[in-house]
Amino acid sequence: MGYTSTPYDDVGHTLLYDCSQLILPVINEMxxxxxxxxxxxxxxPNELYVQQQNGRQRKRITDSSFCVIKGAVTKKYHYEIQSTEDNTMLLRMFEYDAQIALSEGKIVDNVLEVSFPHSALLYLRHSENVPDTMLVRIKTPGTMAEYDIPVLKVQKYGIDEIFDKKLYYLIPFYIFTHEGRFKVYEKDESQLQMLLAEYRHICDKLNEMMENGEMDAYTKQSILDMGKKVVRNLARDSDSVRKGVERIMGGKILDYPAKKILNKGKAEGRVEGRAEGRAEGRAEGWDSASLVMIKNLMAAMNLDIDAAMVALKIPDDKRSQYRVALMNK
Structure with missing residues (x-):
């Protein structure tokens, strides 16, 4: 990804979909x-159509809308990433929330029942004017309803707190904490080295987590790839900052970063799996194409069997069969 009109939304959306479990500690925090x-x-669906007063519909793209299912309980969540303060954001949040609620609305015995999502804002930059919680108040004939929209301010989180609270989803955006000092870093080598030391600490912590089995290699590489893309956009006019942080986080974007490696393995697996035939796999409880995908990902990213299966989202009840099949190959 080069420079785009919505680089930070794109990073947040990509990381949410590719490494979805990273969002849960953020939901806990908010x-x-x-x-x-x-x-x-x-x-x-992240495309919503808002009805305008002139009768036309306007398409809105949300950053995220999803449900979290825990046992018999399902909760809807929606959040938006903001890089600048915007007086219209609260209005747009209500528009999004209302459309999300209507999309699953039910009419029973002439009663329309809608359920609004739990909504929040992630501010990458903020001033003292941004509150910790925003409020939507809905006045209807004879009554009133209101709900809070919590605001998570990324710049308030130090890197140790991010790791302590497992807020790894925020790591790609951590560079915003230093944005106000970019000019200092460009002029003062000692200050720049302090920034780079902090990023070495981040990479060391991620590597340690991967080695301890707390994070798989695919997730670690995805965080680093997304971090480089944020730095590339935010520090485009600060060469020393951009080049220094990119070098520590892996230098140039790899020919096959995490997602490309994963997709390449899947594509090759489908082709090779068809060539090998699936009869043997079906008989043993595994699929030849998936087996090849696992082998490709293990080789490309130096993963063990379990880490590769996690990255490929192989169901838990199938993993033992694939493990046996790979050991026998």
């Missing part, structure tokens, strides 16, 4: 939930 990572995340 809404006081206690998700532990075993929950199921189901994504909702």
């Amino acid at each position: 809404f006081g939930e206690h998700y532990d990572g075993t929950e199921k995340i189901v994504f909702q």
Whole structure:
């Protein structure tokens, strides 16, 4: 990804879809939930059509709309990423929330029932004027309803707090914490080295987590790839900052970053799996194409069997069969 009109939305959206479990600690932080990572995340359509007063519809693209399923409980969530303060954001949040609610509205016995999502804002930059919570108040004939929209301010989180709270989803945006000092870093080598030391610490922590089995290699590489894309856009006019951080996080974007490696493995797996035939796999409880995908990802990213299966989202009940099949190959 080069320079785009919505680089930070794109990074947040990509990381959400590719490494969806990373969002759960962020939801815990914003809404006081206690998700532990075993929950199921189901994504909702991110294109909404808002009815205008002239009768026409206007398409809106949300950053994220999804459900978290924990046992018998399902909760809807919606959040937007903001890089600048915007007086119209609260209005747009209500538009999004109302359309999300209407999309699953039910009419029973002449009663329309709609359920609004739990909504939040992630501010990458903020001033003192941005509150910790915003409020939507809906006045109807004879009554009134209101709901809070919590605001997560990325610049308030130090890197140690991010790791302590497992807010790894925020790591690509961490460079915003230093944005106000870019000019200092460009002029003062000692200050620049302090910034780069902090990014070495980030990479060391991610590597340590991968080695300890707390994070798979695909997720780690995705965080680094997304981090480089944020830095490339935010520090485009600060060469020393941009080049220094990119070098520490992996230098140039790899020919096959995490997602490309994954997609390449899938494509080759489908082709090779068809060539090998699926009869043997069906008999043993595994699929030849998936087996090849696992082997390709293990080789390309130096993963063990379990890490490759996690990255490919192989169902838990199938992993032992694939493990046996790979050991026998």
